[in-house]
Amino acid sequence: MRSVIPSRPAAGYFMLKNETGKDRKIVSAASPDCGMLMLHLSKHEGGEHMAMVDSVDVPAGGSVSFAPGGYHLMCVKPSNRVKPGNAVKMTLTFDDGGTLTADFKVRNANGE
Template identity: 30%
Template sequence: MSHPRFRTGLLAALLGVLLPVLPASAEMDLVVSDAWVREAPPGATVLAGYLKITNRGTAHATVSGVSAADFSSVEIHRTVMENGMARMLSAEQLEIPAGESFVLEPGGYHLMLFNPARPLAAGDSVELLLHVRDGACLAVDAPVARMTLDQHP
C-alpha cells in the first residue's frame, strides 16, 4: 500500500518530467470562438469561414496559416472596398497582440476554403487547424451555417 505522501511525491515527479514536454507557448493563450463556415450552393468550389481569436496571454501571437482536411487549401483573405467595389486581398498571417482579439467576419478578414472534399450543408461541421508561428497547432470545430443577419451581424 502506498502512502498518500508518497503518491503526491510520485505525481510531482511525473509532472516534473511531463510538464516541459507541453508547449509553453502562445498556443495555450489563444482561444478560438464563434467559428463557422458559410453554407454555399451545392457544387461550390470555395466557401468562406469566420472565427474570433482571443489572445489571453502576455505575448504577441501570430497565426501563420490555416489548414483543413476537408479542403484542398485554405487562404486568409481580407475584403476591402475600392471605388465602391468589394475586392479580396490575400493576407499572409494574422497578428494578435497580447490581450486582444482578432475577428474574422463577413465584410472583413475571412478564410477562403477551396475545393471541399465532401458536400457541406448547414448542420455539418469541419475542423480547422490554425498554425501558430511558434509551431503550435490549434484545432477548432466550425459548424456550417446559413448566413443570416441576425445570427451573424
C-alpha cells in the same frame, strides 16, 4: 463556416482571443475538408474584392475577428461534408509553430 453553393468556396468566421502577454500571428490554416484553406481579407478600395494575406496579428491580451467584410478563411474546393448541419475541423498555425484545432459548424449563406 458559411456555405452558399455546394462545391463553391465557403468562408470561415470566428473570434480568436489571445489571453497571453505575447503577440501571436496566424500564419496558415488547414482543413481535411478543404482542398485549400487560405487566410483572406475583404477590401473596400474602389469596390469590394478579396485578397489573400500571409498572416494575421493577434495582439497580446487582445483579439481578432474573422467576420463578413473583413478577415475570413477561404475554403477552396470544399468536400461534400461542407454543408449546413455538419461540422468541419480547422487548424490554425501560428508563427511560433503552435497550432489550434476547432470544429466549425457549417451554416447556410444567412448564417443559420
